[in-house]
Amino acid sequence: MTRIVFVHGIAQEVKGPETLLADWYPALSDGLALAGDTHVARDEVSMAFYGDLFRPVGHRGLGPPELDASDVRDGLERELLLQWWESASEQETCVAGLGASARLRxxxxxxxxxxxLSHSSFFAGLSERMMISSARQVRRYFTEPDVRTGIQDRIARRVTRETEVIVAHSLGTVAAYEALHALPGCPDLTLVTLGSPLAVRNLIFERLIPRPVNGHxxxxxxxxxWTNIADRGDVVALAKELASLFGERVRDLPIHNGAKAHDVRPYLTARETGQAVAEALCLGAADQN
Incomplete structure (x- = not known):
């Protein structure tokens, strides 16, 4: 019985559903413990995994193909990297600001x-290839229909009549939001979004399906x-609050994740996340009685 469906974010292409659940399930269990005495069994959670859709095909060289700045495409890939840079420089003194760099080509x-970005807490230790690949996954989601529908199909297949909560992180919040519009007949659900870029104007928000109307x-x-949770220092969740664009029913909650502001594990261990999930499970149990 799947009561909770997890939806992961970017840069998970060499992992799998069980690998991710090994991190996500105990982390959420800690968040639930902080919020009260709610417990969820391991067989009551499921991971909507789509990382393999971004996994590069094999080739004759060693390791994945290298990427450098010259491979970054104009448009969404470039603008995402620049927005992440600007956000990181505002949050962390060790990250140099843009200054007059906007005039460069x-x-x-x-x-x-x-x-x-290599000096930021989120991207520290990641190669240029991984940073570019992260931006590229976002671009591919919005520009390649087969990728977009494939990801949403993975989510739809995990949602059952017993599902009460969807917990989504990063790009997964975008995919979950769009997938839910295609599931009008599924039971009442609680959506918990973590580190979401959904409200990022000019890059994400206007590209959503269904299209926003008059800025809403x-x-x-x-x-x-719907509970949306964001760390103020999260570089990926450039716009921290969703209520102004998605409706006043969204409950926006700020938290502090420490050095790894966008990491899903501190998001899941937070009391606020545990409370949002616990409330949904309690409501679901009450409805069944």
Missing amino acids: TPHLVQRALDA ARWPAPVKR
């Missing part, structure tokens, strides 16, 4: 962005409760 500007997004019909 790609790949020079992109190279400066990659160099600066459509509420997904199956969702009865």
Whole structure:
């Protein structure tokens, strides 16, 4: 019985559902413990895994193909990297700011962005290839219909009549939001979004399906409760609050995740996340009685 469906974010292409659940399930269990005495069994959670859709095909060289600044495409990939750079420089003193860099051309500007992001807490230790790949996954989601529908199909297949909560992180919040619009007949659900980029204007928000109208997004019909949780230092969740664009019913909660602001594990261990999930499970149990 799947009561909770997890939806992961970017850069998970070499993992799998069980590998991710080994981190996500105990982390959420800790968050639930902080919030009260709610317990969820391991067989009551499921991971909507789609990382393999981004996994590069094999080739004759060693390791994955290398990427550098010259491979970054103009448009969404470039603008995401620049926005992440700007956000990181505002949050962390060790990350150099843009300054007059906006006048530089790609790949020079992109190279400066990659160099600066390598000093941020979120991207520290990641290669240029991984940073570019992260932006590329977002771009591919929005520009390649087969990828978009494939990811949403993975989510839809995990949601059952017993599902009470969807917990989504990062790009997974975008995919979950869109997938829920295609599931009007599923039971009342609680949506918990963690580190979501859904409200990022000019990059994410305007590309959503269904399209926002007059600056307001459509509420997904199956969702009865929506809690959005964001760390103020989360570089990926550039716009921390969703209520102004998605409706006043969204409950926006700020938390502090420490050095790894976008990491899903501190999001899941937070009392606020545990409380949001516990409330949904309690409501679901009450409805059954």
